Amino acid sequence: MSIRFLTEEQQQSYGRYVGDPTPVQLARYFHLDDTARQLVNKRRGDHNRLGFAIQLCTVRFLGTFLTNPIDVPQVVIADLAAQLDITNKNCLPRYLERPTTHWEHAQAIKLHYAYRDFSEQPFHWRLVRWLYERAWVSDESPSILFDLTTARLVENKILLPGVSVLVRLISSVRERVAKRLWLLLSKLPNAEQTNQLEALLFVNEKMRPTLLEQLRRSPTRTSSSALVNALNRLVTIRSLGIRQLPVAKIPPTQLKALSRTALTVRAQAIARMPSSRRLATLVAFAYVMEAIATDDALDVLELLVKDLLSCSAREGKKERLRTLKDLDAAALQLSQVGRVLLDPNCDDEKVREKVWRLLTKDQLTKAVTQVEELARPPDHNYYQELLGRWRQARCFLPTLLLTIEFLANKAGQPILAAWRFLQSIEGQTKPDMKAAPLQVVSKSWGRWVVLSDGRIDRRAYTFCVLEQLVEGLRRRDLFVSPSERWSNPQAKLLQGRAWESARSHVCRALNLNPTPVEELNVLRQQLDEAYSRTANNLPNNAAVRIEVTKGRETLTISNLDKLEEPDSYLLLKQQVESLLPHVDLPEVLLEIQVKTGFMDEFIHINESFARVRDLSTSICAVLIASACNIGLTPLVRPDLPALTRSRLTWVEQNYIRPETLVRANARLVDTQAQIPLAQNWGGGEVASADGLRFVVPVRTLNAGPNSKYFGQGRGITYYNFTSDQFTGFHGLVVPGTLRDSLVVLVGLLEQQTSLQPKELMTDTSGYSDVVFGLFWLLGYQFSPRLADVGEARFWRLDTNADYGVLDKLARQWVKTHLIEQNWDDLLRVAGSLKLGTVSAQEIMRALQLGKKPSTLAKAIGELGRVAKTLYLLNYVDDEAYRRRILTQLNRGEGRHSLSRAIFYGRRGEVRQRYREGQEEQLSALGLVVNVLVLWNTYYMNTALNHLRLQGTLVKAEDIARLSPLAYSHINMLGRYHFNLPSELLDGGMRPLRDLNDFPETWGETPCM
Template sequence: MATTHWVHAQTIKEHYGYRDFSDQPEHWRLVRWLYQRAWIGGESPSMMFDLTTARLVEQKILLPGVTVLSRLISGVRERVANRTWNVLSKLPFPEQIEKLEALIAVGEQARLTPLEQLRKSPTRSSGPALINALHRLVAIRELGIGQLDVGKIPPIRFKALSKTAFTLRAQAIARMPAARRIATLVAWAYVMEAVAIDDALDVLDLLVKDIFAKSELDGKKTRLRTLKDLDAAALQLSSACQVLVNSDCDDTQVRERVWQRLTPEQLTSAIAKVEELARPPEDRYHQELLQQWRAVRRFLPKLLSILDFQGNLAGQKTLAAWKFLQSIEGHRKPKMDAAPLKIVNKSWASWVVSSDGSIDRRAYTFCVLEQLLEGLRRRDLFVSKGERWSNPRAKLLQGQAWESARASVCRTLNLNPQPLPEISTLQQQLDRAYSRTAQNLPQNSLVRIEVDKKGKESLTIRNLDKLDEPKSYLKLKEKIEALLPQVDLPEVLLEIQAKTGFMDEFTHLAESQARVRDLSISICAVLIAGGCNIGLSPLVRQGIPALTRGRLAWIERNYFRPETLIRANARLVDAQTEIPLAQSWGGGEVASADGLRFVVPVRTLNAGANRKYFGQGRGITYYNYTSDQFTGFHGLVVPGTLRDSLAVLVGLLEQQTSLRPRELMTDTSGYSDVVFGLFWLLGYQFSPRLADAGAARFWRLDSQADYGILDKLARQTVKVELIEHNWDDLLRVAGSLKLGTVSATEIVRVLHRGKKPSTIARAIGELGRITKTLYLLNYVDDEAYRRRILTQLNRGESRHSLARAVFHGRRGEVRQRYREGQEEQLGTLGLVVNALVLWNTYYMDAALSQLRSSGWEIADEDKARLSPLPHSHFNMLGRYQFSLPEELKDGGMRPLREVEPGDELVDLELW
């Protein structure tokens, strides 16, 4: 019988063309493919398992047992790790190895190792803090690791290895085998130089900003104190001038009349007082700023000697002035005649160059510092070894790399390599949109054309009226919410874990499989500690091994990282897409983006001031992206209230879920011509809710086209030649963003250069004016479109309300000092909110099924109106039990609540 079974199996394999897993050379090719994937990629073991399974199925290779494939992947990853350690550990010289080993040694009178001291980023913006940040950079550079050739190691392997040293304690690194220990320290030191540069420049940026702000505040206070004297002197001068402008007064009697009102001494004193107190319009409290000279001298010598800047063409004049300051440093009375003066603008001119032609060193230094920071923010100046303050232009595809990628980029983005076909298509779309909108305008009661006193036409759009909610929907909503079980937050997370396994994505930092019991309970507790902002203390249970303080702290330190949070969140988002109820809300093609504000009461560099949102304090914005299925698929932390347009593209390009949103809706703050242009190049639709759409400019491509009633409204013509001449550069920018060689935040910051944008920025802006006009015409013409935008934005705002309810601890303030900690905590908050949304969706879908089986007729439009964001049935306060009933541990459902007596189920058609 066994022989017959084997023969039959062999016959079936031969007939359908299947092969055994161990057959050669396919097995060798699989191992080579796995090795290459692990060497240059960053997939987790579970992701590699799925990819390998898909490859085997595609190539008709019989799948082995789960343990066989798991062991193969584990072995390959181990070989890759060993290769990384061996290559890196052989790079440093013996003297460098000695210095690296000293980093993890504790001194006799020190509480922390040098490694732990150097890992601490600055939290204050002060002169001493900047000096300490520069000393930290010098200490890292003295290791000499930045000079090693690490090109043989893929960036992803280097990045993963360095994260270990950034997170693990020095004692844990010291216990590693020699090769791994040295490799880990080499990776850390190499990456740490860029981190230290960025931290120093962050402190410099905030410090100089504070110095200028303090000078302005002091100037305003001084001006208020002297306002009485200025008014008195001005009134005296006014009295004298009245005589001059009096036509009845003879010219020979002017002096006599003036002296009747004022004595010569009083007039002279009034003139002197006005000259002393009055300020020219371009003066920005320079006198008070010069009084901050001693504060600047505390850090300037170190800054000049340690940091070397580079610049593009626009930054060369600032760079020349900076090098001049470096050349005169250390001289008590330097010769200022050779100072480059091209950097001196109008507001500084009278302060830098005196009437006798001499140059004031203090004023010149402040002028250079101001222009230096302005150039760094625009990235006209940069530091090559930095990360956040580096040159984003250098990260664009260039030379042979761009030539090789051009064809695939055009195919991926569905763009023609030549500009004329694309412009022709846009022209046709624009003509049709103008024609349709002009034809429908007389019947559009919410929109009208108004003409001002100068004959200039503009559109006025009336606000949308609130629609009454159908009684059938209100009854359905009430019934659904009454059926949702009341549940504690820990049970929600454990139940979602049983259904989706999202906690399995939290892997140990060392990439080894955890061998601890009840790991999901510990992860659940840490999720609640971060998501609810209550810390670990309320969750510690000394009698439960999974909830001891040591276990929870170990889990938080080794399992919670941005990449594990992202992978776990992707599981929740993907699970939401499979629920029928969620599919009635949308297919994931539409999303919205908005910012959630948090006060940060602790000292940190990654926070900004905004009185509207943070009062007297400082804060951060969690800029997050919500799909039309109510799930949050990405988020990032920005200091203060950074302009939304700098971050609006990030979520679409960097999110790692199965959703593929094609349209993004935002508030007005995310809008600009450049953003419209980039969205179109990347194949996305940008749909901002415009607070004053009627005041926006409408553009045309054909200056001779007749657009009827809208003809005078389309007054501006797009410079098509600018797009044509720079088309290849536009494709290169889009390709670089799509392939991830440069981040969207960096490139948008460079393109938004203010008064003097680059040629490519102007070309993208011209393209954006076309796509913006297409959007405006649709926005004006289609009331349903405007309402759809409003609906999606309301979903994001309602999700923020749920997030506020979850993040209830410590008055809803973020108390993490470092950017990485803020990102992890708010990423945890987003994950917990997604778990609540998913739980609600599961049970609402079950409730709908129960209602249908009981005779309810549920309209599709009522179902589409439902929201998975109610949270009154969730207990988030004070009761944290980490156990599930047996029937739920395998993914089962808890019973819905009973219908109240006398509350019969009524057919909706009878209402």
């Protein structure tokens, strides 16, 4: 394991003062209580008293004694001198005249306050055991373990050792953990399984790629054959039998971390590993890969069933348009017969005679037959066309029935029963369909499944079950195991003893009462106050009026007028922008690397120290290749070692990963938060979320259609979260244009920066009652921009309250009994989300998808209606609040404009085939956007200071309107060279390319 994982900044700050302590730190670590004063006052002379106090507070704060005990910030000296009533602080240098005094004072402090040396037993052994257990159960980076260990040493009054001692200890412990993991995993498979795993790395004459590379390759097409291939891939992985091995004692995080090596590193590199590590890596790969392969197969199934339904609908509509002329002609003929019947002057005896004069019997029979054949009932769903695709369904159905075993909750039991019936009749030419469970058959399918003579049509029944199966999977009424994306979210919630022990902690962390009565009383009071305040202010609120529409009162809010930009702001903006230097994009990244060291977060995937000269230059080039969407070719320089193709490819494969991108981005966000200018824009407690759309022209499962954004093609949405300091602190890729409400919570719960946003602003698409309810439970404020408040419903808790002019608007009553009856489950969901046992996207999908919400979803929705009404009343009453929401959303839109400018290559289209590759590329884009935002903020802050020094009046309200999203001064298009090599000036020819030197193709390398 590497012992060089700390940055130079971390090494320099270890055991030393880095800047002045904050007022909170001064109060906590540097306050002298009565005991400390007694110890201090035993020393003779002000210099000894002050020096002793400094050493005492230093060891409290840093966990160690300094070589130069008075090398501390002046604020510390001033604070302690004031506490000791020492007016002459210049006496402190005398403390250095007698070096033995420092040592004697340090020993006295150690003795009195029970500080221990790092090597003292049994404390050292306990520390090593704690560190080992921490490294075993988690996948934390060595730098995080270093910080945690330092904090633990300080907390337990163990003096910090030298930085190299602690680094070597962490490295040795992590090495022991890795070797133990390799040893345990390598012993699990038997001889036959070992041979099968080793065979994954071999290349034979029939298969050019290794079997490992084939298994890593996810499906990219939506077809019957693609689904069969995906299922066969799952069968191959299952045949290894790794899931049957006893791996329960090994933490899942370790298995996932080890499997990442096999999912990304070339098979040849794995083959060169020591035997125990190689076999352990393959075991972890096979274990994790079974869940991945299951998810991929179900992804194909979902899209395939969706395509079958949509294609049948399109064919039905085309056929209907084609026969519309014949239908019209027959209908017109029948209309003539109808007019005869309706004619009051025509006797009943003469009706037939008059009809036959208009139409012959054959013509009338033909018209009736034609109408019956071509006309469609009002509830027609084009199922007849779907039945014509029976042969396509039979291509994959036998394999699907045999391979996937579904599980179900109570709501999904009818679908599961129908699916098991299909499994029981598979292979039978003429099965007995009388025993088919019909609970799954919907009303629209009824006339197709159950024929007029009572028989059950096998084809219609099968398609009905397939449609309901996919719908049940989306609602998570059906699920599979093992799986990540299609598993049962309910099983991941805190349960049993785990929930009983965590309940009180969750209630304290979320500031919620364990019983619902008190919370409802508080909400009732808040709601009454909000209604009263809004009603009282309504006569003076010119932007809001009550209108009567269709006999119902509704609210109408006028659009916000554009704020005029004062001349002082326009002048300041022009001055600041004119001071920003012109710079090339690579220089921006390298300069921010010098200032923040964010590229140091990119470590080699094997976790061994693999650093080369000018690594930051190579990482910079790879980031630009991804963020600008231009690939590596434009950045290759054969004459520069850091920019050769082999170096860039090596860096791209081994250093650029989702986890390293997240850590690097967190460092940028944390740095931005410390700049005074950014603090003028906001404190990081407010954020917005919005989606950035990209067309994906290659075949992929992770894309969806939307003609508004993607035309005739398919695309993805990069849903990203922007802080009020203009930084993007999280992002995720969703196929197509998935509802924002399904992912809106993810950024707040899963982001890894120091920001703690409490309020999230979105467009209307992110809104739902369930979202409001979950936000309230988790202690967040949800603030969507509402396109039409008049369509929103206002709810009440007090049925007898009179809200004046708003009383008729509050027409709906919240069902408090649902909240009360399910309160413990509401707390359990919130606690599980907060503690990370279940992902926000899984819970949101389970709660919001489906036409029949569960009781839990209804209870959360009822709670959300209260929170939504409180928000609506504030939104209606406060124009400044509405404008603040608009301002924050505009910041997110501004980041999108900057992202588009950076992502200029290949027409701004994402050409990665796999979801992981798309997330990696767009995360790199978000990282580069944050680099530009941070660079602009640095220089804008410097420009403002420059203007102040020149005597320019800078108003705080003008500073708040500045934006670091300008990019006209940054060159992103690269530089072109116009110097020919000398051999070409003499009429020579360039050397031909090597046949093996192919340029990279985005999206062709399979990645999981």
